[in-house]
Every structure is written in structure tokens, then in C-alpha cells.
Amino acid sequence: MRTAYYCPQVNNAERVNRVIVTCIRTLLDGDHREWDEKLPAITAAINAARHEATGVSPHEANFGRNLLLHTDLYMQQHLNTPEDSKVAQDMRLSTIRRIQKLIIERIKNNHQRAKQRYNLRARSVTFKIGHLVWRRSFILSSKADKINRKLEPKFVPAIVKEIIGTNLYVLEDVLNGKKGRYHAKDIKPD
Template identity: 30%
Template sequence: MQSHVVQSPWHTIGVDLTGPLPKTPRGNAYILVVVDYFTKWVEFFPLGTIKSRKIAQLLHDEVICRHGIPVKIVFDNGAQFVADVFRGTLKIMGIRHRTTALYHPQSNLSERVNRTLKPMLAIFAEHDKEPWDMRLPQLALAIRAAINGSTGQSPAFLMYGRELKLPLDLVYGSETDVLDKLKLSEEFRTHTERLKAILVSAHQSARENLEIAQ
């Protein structure tokens, strides 16, 4: 079966649902997981209901309005994703959709992230009194900042051309940024050229690693 390899950020995204989970004081019992197939960047959205209209609106407002319209969205055959209202929304925006059954299991990224997310949630539930939906931003940060085995880079680096500064860096200090620290008087053009060169190199390396991983 042909593997699914993408060549640029936010060309193809995967969506999946986790739940039902213990209902939180905010009324959330599900998580919508969104993964960019190229950078492996993740977005987690807590949900109280999993109606198709709600999911379509959330993807538009929080994903498309932030990262742009993807070429493809990959999902399973869940009722929320095969409903006319959801597929109709994709059609209006010119987004092609594919079900995971058509792809090699290794490319089913959103479900793989779910398998990582669930034990992380369990650890928080055991050691933290905060409701799980209050901890989703920290869990997303951990995944975004970690080196991904498929690309050889962190999702954050492939997105921004630099590593994220983490809370522990405030205590222990961090390594020198990939980009030289910019002086206030330095022109934005210099920064743009430097960032472009870094991202071109990082994306090429990621493509090569993704092809090997397939």
C-alpha cells in the first residue's frame, strides 16, 4: 500500500477524537486532536459535545484561520466526520478528505498521537488534582517541543525555525537559539532571510527523514 508523504507544513492534517473522558467542571468530555502531517505539530481542543457542526466550526476558527486551508484532511469513519454538514464544509473550502482505511497505519498520525496522549492524561490524573482539560496546553507544549522520531526535528523547529523556550529554561538556562539574537536596530529583512534559510534546510532534512521512516 502506498504510504502518505507530504512535502510542506499544513498541506495535510489528521483529525481524531478521544473520549468520552471523565467530565470536567467545564463540561468537557472529549478531545479533538489535530496533527499536521509534515511538522507533527499538534492541537488539542477540549469538547463537551462532538456534533459535526461544532467540530467543523472549531476547525475553521482555530485551525484554518491560524494555519490556512489544508489540501487534505485525514480522518476515520466516525459519524461526526462522515456527516453531510462536515463534508459539506470541506467541499466549500476545496479540501479533499481521506479516511484512514485508505492509508498505511503508520501514517494515521492523529490516532498515534491519541495513543501517546492517553497515558499522559493518566499520569496527570494520578498526580494532579487539576481537571484534565486544564492541562491540555502543557501536554501539547511537551509534544511540540520534543524531537520527533520521524522527522529528526521538533515540531516547533519545523514551524518557527527555532526551538521553544520552555519553563525549565527559566531555571536552568537554555542553549543559544538557532537564530542569532536580533538587536532592536537590525532590519527585519535580515531576520527574514536568515529564518528562510533555516526553514528551507530543516524542511529538506525532514522530507528526507520522512521518506526513510516510510
């Protein structure tokens, strides 16, 4: 696995989960036990929503047209396919290819903009195997263990054991010997 602990930036599922939880929170009135009944409506809303990075909805990206709702059917008569199934298939495929090219171009542009913004704050730090470093502590509060997260140290000493890529390091804690993968943003030099 090449994912750092506590680094949601590299896990796309975390971003999707954030959207879903926001939608659930918005649709719930009083009874929180009914959240699962809202999932079909949330799924339709997410599939029909225009994505900022791609400029199209997920449904349009996959099927070459916007998601049709029950209320839209009478307004969408022009979407009826031609009698010849081959012509209809060719039309749909050419639309999907055009949308895919558009999506790829927009993603590249968004990536460049995000890279420029990120690099304004990024620090260039490299650590070598065997170096003593300080890694961010991710201890959670626990009443049973009598631990208050706010009172725990923010960083704990660790030794670099392995380098995976440019920002991912395997560290071994000095205090308890536990190993883990950590992103460079959570590591400070000694």
C-alpha cells in the first residue's frame, strides 16, 4: 500500500464520503435513523450535478447526456434515438468521445492550477534513512484510557526506516517501536 496514514488528500474515497455525508446532513430533518432512505435521492443528485473539475455530471460523462428525471421526460423528446440502432450507437459514442476529450483537457488545466496553488505553500524537505525526525501525533481522546488529545504532545520522535516515493516515509516510533507510513507534511526535521 502506498497511502500515508491520516492523509485524506491522497484518498479519493474520502472526498466522495465528504460529499455524501454533507448531502445526508442536508436532507435529514429530525429523525437521524432515516438517513439510508435518502440514499437514492442523494445518488441521483450526485450523478446529475455538474462536477467543477470536469465541467460535466458523472452521468453525462458515462452516457453522453444529462440524467433524465421523471419530470424531464416530456421535455426531452429530441433525445429519442433514430430507428437505425447502428446510427444511434454511433451518435452516442461520438458524443461520449467528445465529452471525454473535454474532461481530459479540463482535468489537466485544473491539475496545473492546483499544482501552482499547492507549490506556493509546499516546503522541499527530504529525509534520509536512519534520521531522527518528529512526526505528528494522531492520538485520539479516550475516556477509558484517561487520554485527552489536547494535552498530548503534538509531535513524537521517530526514525526514518524506509523512503517510498517523494513524500511518503516509513517511520518507527522511538518510544514504542511501532512502524507506520507518514506523509512528509506530518514530519519535521530534528
